[in-house]
Amino acid sequence: MTQQNPAGTIRVIVVDDDAIVRETLSSILDSEPDIDVIATADNGAEAVALVHERTVDVALMDIQMPVLDGVEATSRIRKTSERTRVLLLTTFDEDTFLDGGIAAGASGFLVGDRGRDPHHPRRRQGSLTRSHEAGPGAIHPRPDPQRRHDR
Numbered sequence: 001m002t003q004q005n006p007a008g009t010i011r012v013i014v015v016d017d018d019a020i021v022r023e024t025l026s027s028i029l030d031s032e033p034d035i036d037v038i039a040t041a042d043n044g045a046e047a048v049a050l051v052h053e054r055t056v057d058v059a060l061m062d063i064q065m066p067v068l069d070g071v072e073a074t075s076r077i078r079k080t081s082e083r084t085r086v087l088l089l090t091t092f093d094e095d096t097f098l099d100g101g102i103a104a105g106a107s108g109f110l111v112g113d114r115g116r117d118p119h120h121p122r123r124r125q126g127s128l129t130r131s132h133e134a135g136p137g138a139i140h141p142r143p144d145p146q147r148r149h150d151r
Contacts, residue, residue, distance in 0.1 A: 009036040011054075015047040015061040015070070016089065025060065044073025051077045056084045063090040063101060063109075071100045078105030 012035055016022040022040050030037040038054060041047045045068040047059055059077060063070040074086045085107035090098070101109050 009034055011057045012037050013039045013041060013047060013050050013054075013056050013059050013061075015041045015044065015059060015065070015073070017042050017062060017065040021062075029060075044068030044070055044076075047073050048076045048080075051081050051084050056081070058107075059084055059086045061086055061088055063088050071104045071106075074101060074106050075104040 012029060014022050014026045014029065014037055016025070019042070022042065026037045026040050029035045038056065039050050041050055043065045044061070047061055048068070050056065051059060059074075061070045061073060065073075068076075070086075070088050070090075074088065077084055077086055086105065088101045088106045088109040090101075090109060090111055098109055098111070
């Protein structure tokens with residue numbers, strides 16, 4: 001992880017209570033020339049603090065975590081940082097989680113498919129870039145017009 005931001009890079013924090021997922025996502029994302037993983041955290045409270053302390057373009061954050069869940073952390077981040085977009089990670093393909101995340105201000109969400117690795121890093125990287133460039137709206141790994149929530 002680096003602290004500097006070369007021109008044109010997307011500054012990202014990766015937030016997940018699973019250390020293996022967090023480190024794998026961070027390594028793969030940080031290897032991309034236009035993405036700079038500036039920090040990681042293992043709960044939503046740490047994510048909120050990082051966004052307050054640093055300039056963060058995108059927070060890639062799990063929904064269910066200890067201390068402070070991803071939905072509440074998203075709400076707090078969006079209240080204090082207009083700049084930071086939040087992409088929520090989940091293995092739950094239920095409207096309750098997804099609607100809560102969008103209502104909290106998430107720019108999108110990524111839902112893991114059954115039978116596939118829900119945290120496959122290459123799937124996350126493409127969606128992170130699209131979210132940063134496109135602005136608000138939900139991103140699902142399988143495009144479905146009924147799942148898109150434009151704001």
